[in-house]
Amino acid sequence: MxxxxxxxxxxxxxxxxxxxxxxxxxxxxxxxxxxxxxxxxxxxxxxxxxxxxxxxxxxxxxxxxxxxxxxxxxxFVDAHVHTTGTGLSLIGLDVRPARSAAQLLDAVRRAAREAAGPQSVGPVLGSGWDETAWPDTRLPSAEELDEAAGGRPVLLTRVDAHASLASSAALRSLAAAHPQRGPWESAHLTGSAHAAAARWAHDALPAAHRSLAQRAALRHAASLGIGCVHEMAGPAFSSLDDLGALLELSAQDSALPDVLGYWGELGGAEAAEGVGAIGAAGDILVDGTVGSRTAALRAAYADGTAAPAAYLTAAQVRDHVVACTRSGLQAGFHVIGDGALDVALAGLEEAATVVGEGPLRAGRHRLEHVELADADAVGRLARLGVSASVQPAFDALWGGETGMYAQRLGRERARALNPFAAMAAAGVVLALGSDAPVTPLAPWEAVRAATHHSTPGSGLSARAAFTAHTRGGWRAARRDDAGVxxxxxxxxxxxxxxxxxxxxxxxxxxxxxxxxxxxxxxxxxxxxxxxxxxxxxxxxxxxxxxxxxx
Structure with a gap:
């Protein structure tokens, strides 16, 4: 470090x-x-x-x-942020500009050289690579990363934060720390291996560097007119210590935006309450992402790659929602593919049979992303009173006839992604966010992206988009007196x-x-x-x- x-x-x-x-x-x-x-x-x-x-x-x-x-x-309210990761992208190694494996390795070399010194023995951490934008999509090997970093461990997180690249030195450390999460032979990590690597990277951060990153992210948010962020913490992305430190920083420093914390751990209602989070929600992963081919879909990817099964079952979703409803906390899940949404909705409906539909609706639970929702799913979301935390920048970056969504799913299926207009028309509360550092903090750009959707008829009016990025963020956090x-x-x-x-x-x-x-x-x-x-x-x-x- x-x-x-x-x-x-x-x-x-x-x-x-x-x-x-x-x-x-x-x-x-x-x-x-x-x-x-x-x-x-x-x-x-x-x-x-x-x-x-x-x-x-x-x-x-x-x-x-x-x-x-x-x-x-x-x-503005940014309804989906990873604050420490956002800060690290601002003050650390951001590899978004890389357009090839060679450029990615050059960025690692520069970072390792600039950090050279007797105290710089920790891992080289970076984020933002996106091979779908490269002419040659070959990823660097673990050995190439070793050479670029001079033997120091390297972990580079993909732009969607659901895959990473690790050097041999990092893989050895991961194998020692998490032998059950392997195999640890490949530089390209996804699923539980990536989640373990992300946790390892967060644990490697000195407290001072973490505080520096958090403060940088919140100060940057304030400079963009953002008065509140929803922090999406969880064991797949950070830690309870990280969330606790962030909430303490926000409470003690009156010159920073408000932070509403969520702890994304299945069965984590007690832990969420203990750290001061307002929900055991956020990035409890039901699936991954389209870009990393880890989203759970009803059909295979366009290139024939089989879609993985959802990470959770409907019964697991049900039990978590029931526990949160009875504790007075919000429940919520990361859901991108239609297969994952099927599981989440089934679990929510099963929870309604346990606690009653009225109490379930009163809980005002939420889903993150909700990218592939057909008319039936949208209607069920509205009936259950579920808010949708959505990211218009995803469509701006990856939508369209030739974008990453079309590459992964084919043009016809890609056109169905991010149906903001259908959700708003059905009465689903929408809250706009960035998923920073996946996409930058940029609220006006998000309002514009929601208004100028790549699929005609799927976008919002400017007034509705602006409301979703202001009052909608407060409503999604069950606070109805703010944002106006x-x-x-x-x-x-x-x-x-x-x-x-x-x-x-x-x-x-x-x-x-x-x-x-x-x-x-x-x-x-x-x-x-x-x-x-x-x-x-x-x-x-x-x-x-x-x-x-x-």
């Missing part, structure tokens, strides 16, 4: 006064679609409306903030440098956007592909500033 680099703490942010009046801008609020001002008192929205009325209603001594035409919106700028709501918001605000026309065949004020709908920035996204000027969480642009 490289030595912890110098990373100065942020400049202390001035505490906001008890009462703050923001004026001379645009406030995205259902309470007043034409609002130009907002009053915040003791961390809550007290009023929204027009400038003149705001000045008249502001308490004596209120701090006045001239927005100078800026846009104020609810802060209205009197009584928490003052968690972002201020943006944005261009003209537009309203999406109801009939997309005629005109995508309108500036007609008669719509009575709050406007949003232009999300046309190629148009720069708004720049965040300030992020505020429950009345406290967590980011102020230089």
């Amino acid at each position: 490289p030595p912890v680099p110098a990373y100065p703490p942020p400049e202390p942010l001035e505490p906001l006064p008890r009462a703050v009046l923001l004026y001379n801008g645009s406030v995205h609020s259902p309470a007043d679609p034409f609002a130009t001002a907002m009053l915040v008192v003791e961390g809550s929205v007290a009023w929204v409306g027009q400038d003149a009325a705001g000045r008249a209603s502001a308490p004596q001594g209120a701090h006045l903030v001239d927005l100078d035409g800026a846009l104020v919106t609810p802060a 700028l209205a009197p009584g709501a928490p003052a968690t918001y972002a201020v943006w440098e944005a261009g003209e605000l537009l309203v999406q026309a109801p009939d997309l065949r005629v005109s995508n956007w309108s500036t007609d004020p008669r719509s009575g709908v709050p406007g949003l920035p232009d999300l046309t592909p190629g148009v720069p996204v708004p720049r965040c000027l300030r992020t505020v969480v429950r009345g406290r500033a967590v980011y102020i642009a230089a």
